[in-house]
Amino acid sequence: MPSKTKQLAENALLLGIALVLLFVSTYTVAGVVTSLLLPLPFVLLGMRRTMSSTIWIVVVFAFLGGVFTGIVSALMALTVALWGAVMGQMYAKRGSALAAITAGAAVVFLGYVAILALSTYIFGLDLNEMMKRAAEYKPPFMPQEQFDQGMQLVKMGMPAFLVMMSFIQSGITHGISRLVGKRMRLSVPALPPLRDWSFPRSLLYYYFISMMALLFMGNDLEGTFWTSAVLNVKVMLDVILTLQGLAFCFFSIHLYNRKALAPVLIVSLFIFPPLTTILSLLGIFDLGVNLRKRLETRVKRG
Structure with a gap:
């Protein structure tokens, strides 16, 4: 043909x-x-x-x-x-x-x-x-x-x-x-494995700027375009930082060879949704002070 x-x-x-x-x-x-x-x-x-x-x-x-x-x-x-x-x-x-x-x-x-x-x-x-x-x-x-x-x-x-x-x-x-x-x-x-995911460190600046804007200027911006814009940026950055924290957890699980913990972590996210807040904090620290490198160095030293 x-x-x-x-x-x-x-x-x-x-x-x-x-x-x-x-x-x-x-x-x-x-x-x-x-x-x-x-x-x-x-x-x-x-x-x-x-x-x-x-x-x-x-x-x-x-x-x-x-x-x-x-x-x-x-x-x-x-x-x-x-x-x-x-x-x-x-x-x-x-x-x-x-x-x-x-x-x-x-x-x-x-x-x-x-x-x-x-x-x-x-x-x-x-x-x-x-x-x-x-x-x-x-x-x-x-x-x-x-x-x-x-x-x-x-x-x-x-x-x-x-x-x-x-x-x-x-x-x-x-x-x-x-x-x-x-x-x-x-x-x-x-896609690369989730444990290798890492977002730009500059996102932390946008995150804290949006958080400060919502905290200190929320009443002045209420009902305006800027309120909606800042809120949407904050929501998306929350999701990104949660993914960063989840990636750090999978990196740690891989580093310590505890593969059985991976499904437990995923199931726990559905059972206990507040865990996303903890993951978001982990994501902030991972980007801010490079937790992965510190953890990897500590494991190599024994």
Whole structure:
């Protein structure tokens, strides 16, 4: 079979699989699972085709998605297709899992913003009205003032939540791509082990600046753009420092060869969520005074 004919057949097959997954994700309860698989055909296309040919397939998929499932689903189809295609291109050109996940997360986040804008300005979705409806589900034991403050924080922290969800979804896609890539003998790069993760030390400055701003200027900035901006930065930095602390714990477990403690730590995080505060503090100390190097030096000295 000629090479171009084979490529066209593969393109048609992957496009057909993507359309079936889109239809199932839109109209059935199985969409909870199939939506996670939806970017995968475009990851494979992005790895094996040029960017220009991949874009044409993305456009065709978005058009057919709009015909079969409607405008909103077409926008979702476009986002998902671009998300997978960009990750595939990053795998092929950069050979870096982190670069692919970050690029995929950026596309997902922009897709969220586009869908929210479309829902607000075209379909008349009112977030404030949705918040008022959510007030109907307030637990009886919770004071009204505390509930209102919580809802306000949720509203203000929405950008940080969307960013984190974008990275989680992109990370899940990366994991699925790795599994499928092994089966198809495709080279999908792996992330470094969690114990080797380390973020720039400069994040500590941003963390303490945002914390001081919230502590000393919170009342003056209440309800403004700056309050929301500082809060979202603080939330994302909290997550990063928690990951830094978790990486330090895995580094210590590896250093002392106590592998059995790793699953215990992960399970404990789900059972005792306040442990994330301790991990965040560990992350701060790890970045601030280089705990890993000190610990490694101590172990080598015996």
